[in-house]
Amino acid sequence: MSDSSFDLVVIGGGPGGYVAAIRAAQLGLSVAIVEKRPTLGGTCLNVGCIPSKALLAASHHYHTAAHGLGAFGVKVAGVELDLPAMMAHKDKVVADNTKGIDFLLKKNKITRILGAGSLAGNGQVTVTAADGAVSTVAARSIVLATGSEVTPLPGLAIDEEVFVSSTGALALPQVPKRLVVIGGGVIGLELGTVWSRLGSEVTVVEYLDRILPFHDLEVSKTMTRLLGQQGIGFKLATKVVAGERKGAGAVLTLEPAAGGATETLEADIVLVAIGRRPYVEGLGLEAAGVDLTKRGFVKIDGSFRTSVPGIYAIGDVVGGAMLAHKAEEEGVALAEILAGQHGHVNYEAIPSVVYTWPEVASVGRTEEQLKEAGIAYSVGKFPFLANGRARSMNDTDGFVKILADAATDQVLGAHIIGPNAGDLIAEIVLAIEFGAAAEDIARTCHAHPALSEAVKEAALAANGRAIHV
Numbered sequence: 001m002s003d004s005s006f007d008l009v010v011i012g013g014g015p016g017g018y019v020a021a022i023r024a025a026q027l028g029l030s031v032a033i034v035e036k037r038p039t040l041g042g043t044c045l046n047v048g049c050i051p052s053k054a055l056l057a058a059s060h061h062y063h064t065a066a067h068g069l070g071a072f073g074v075k076v077a078g079v080e081l082d083l084p085a086m087m088a089h090k091d092k093v094v095a096d097n098t099k100g101i102d103f104l105l106k107k108n109k110i111t112r113i114l115g116a117g118s119l120a121g122n123g124q125v126t127v128t129a130a131d132g133a134v135s136t137v138a139a140r141s142i143v144l145a146t147g148s149e150v151t152p153l154p155g156l157a158i159d160e161e162v163f164v165s166s167t168g169a170l171a172l173p174q175v176p177k178r179l180v181v182i183g184g185g186v187i188g189l190e191l192g193t194v195w196s197r198l199g200s201e202v203t204v205v206e207y208l209d210r211i212l213p214f215h216d217l218e219v220s221k222t223m224t225r226l227l228g229q230q231g232i233g234f235k236l237a238t239k240v241v242a243g244e245r246k247g248a249g250a251v252l253t254l255e256p257a258a259g260g261a262t263e264t265l266e267a268d269i270v271l272v273a274i275g276r277r278p279y280v281e282g283l284g285l286e287a288a289g290v291d292l293t294k295r296g297f298v299k300i301d302g303s304f305r306t307s308v309p310g311i312y313a314i315g316d317v318v319g320g321a322m323l324a325h326k327a328e329e330e331g332v333a334l335a336e337i338l339a340g341q342h343g344h345v346n347y348e349a350i351p352s353v354v355y356t357w358p359e360v361a362s363v364g365r366t367e368e369q370l371k372e373a374g375i376a377y378s379v380g381k382f383p384f385l386a387n388g389r390a391r392s393m394n395d396t397d398g399f400v401k402i403l404a405d406a407a408t409d410q411v412l413g414a415h416i417i418g419p420n421a422g423d424l425i426a427e428i429v430l431a432i433e434f435g436a437a438a439e440d441i442a443r444t445c446h447a448h449p450a451l452s453e454a455v456k457e458a459a460l461a462a463n464g465r466a467i468h469v
């Protein structure tokens with residue numbers, strides 16, 4: 001017998017789960033959310049997006065105050081780092097955000113259940129609290145939104161002291177003299193940037209011959225150069241074959257990815273950032289008959305249905321772009337489907353942002369993907385060096401690149417490196433969502449002087465008529 005019964009029980013209180021819960025409640029469903037962490041918001045709010053951006057913002061201010069204000073005629077003497085205060089800023093941002101989700105759940109009359117959820121068959125979920133107490137809830141529909149966890153590197157145990165995951169790298173007690181980041185993806189570059197700005201000598205070791213492997217190749221190459229100019233070292237096409245603690249730090253053995261002579265690399269801290277994998281531990285999926293993909297993600301159809309009727313899944317646990325806003329979109333779409341509406345996610349219009357400086361933002365197809373698909377396209381490119389606002393900010397690195405269908409001019413993708421790229425991309429995401437042509441952006445009036453003028457100029461350039469280059 002269940003202790004209580006709902007239209008919908010969501011397991012996992014991250015961006016996928018809590019957003020699905022709120023949207024379902026808005027649409028009149030009775031909803032409970034089961035989360036084992038004492039705070040809501042999942043990976044994103046607790047140990048992901050939010051704390052990393054708090055540290056990126058804080059370290060950017062520190063670095064600018066120490067090195068970047070002289071050119072503006074601002075003299076600053078005696079800039080000092082107060083790392084505990086910087087961490088306190090991060091912790092407060094996290095606490096304020098997670099408490100905000102508590103408020104939103106209460107506002108929407110969603111029942112919060114603290115504990116680990118497990119499928120118990122026949123629409124039942126067993127919840128085990130931290131003290132071992134077990135309760136059962138019943139639901140017409142169950143949503144799995146249990147997210148992901150750090151992918152470990154075989155043979156390299158994460159101790160969160162010397163060999164750290166992103167979670168450990170968000171809370172280092174002091175600035176490491178030498179930080180080695182294994183993995184040149186988004187998380188590795190963002191956290192490497194934080195500690196580099198605070199004074200670490202950072203080396204990124206990447207198995208592939210490029211960083212940001214899912215991005216447009218031109219973006220990867222340009223970011224390797226720009227981050228290199230900031231002092232970050234790269235060892236590309238290199239694999240870590242062994243690692244062990246040495247003194248207070250560690251020593252890694254590296255080998256060319258294609259094989260060859262090994263070398264060693266010493267570090268005070270090693271950040272393992274080779275990716276994330278679905279988190280399904282303790283959910284009882286096998287007993288419940290929920291199928292997984294070959295890579296261990298929960299298998300779903302186009303309407304988020306798993307192999308078991310009444311059980312759905314969204315967010316990182318189903319794979320695709322492992323991004324908070326993708327999880328949120330899926331949460332909204334699923335809630336609407338469960339309420340009898342026509343929820344839908346346009347996966348061509350999911351932006352992706354790297355919050356280094358300059359920022360990187362992309363949406364839609366890369367040049368490599370268009371070539372592979374045999375789609376003829378035009379390229380419109382505009383450098384921030386030719387943008388008045390970027391010049392006035394002394395932030396002229398990077399460009400806006402828009403890829404449009406050669407025949408129809410429809411925008412197929414965009415790739416930006418530059419100041420506030422993460423905000424600038426929104427306009428192009430909207431264009432893709434509306435099926436707009438590059439000319440639609442080009443004929444839209446943009447304020448002057450604004451960074452967004454670079455977007456307009458890139459759209460003009462797609463048809464060979466940029467004004468300012």
Ligand SMILES: Cc1cc2nc3c(=O)[nH]c(=O)nc-3n(C[C@H](O)[C@H](O)[C@H](O)COP(=O)(O)OP(=O)(O)OC[C@H]3O[C@@H](n4cnc5c(N)ncnc54)[C@H](O)[C@@H]3O)c2cc1C
Nearest residue numbers: 012014016036042043044048049117147315316322323324
């Ligand atoms: C360092 C870092 C930085 C990131 N930065 C960004 C960024 O800038 N932008 C972006 O879009 N994405 C970012 N991400 C990725 C983002 O955090 C994830 O894509 C997002 O959190 C996925 O949401 P989700 O709801 O699917 O899962 P999660 O946020 O992982 O939430 C799942 C929740 O389920 C809970 N749970 C798991 N199993 C159970 C169970 N059996 N019972 C009860 N509860 C359970 C977990 O405790 C967790 O709270 C970052 C990730 C990391 C690690």
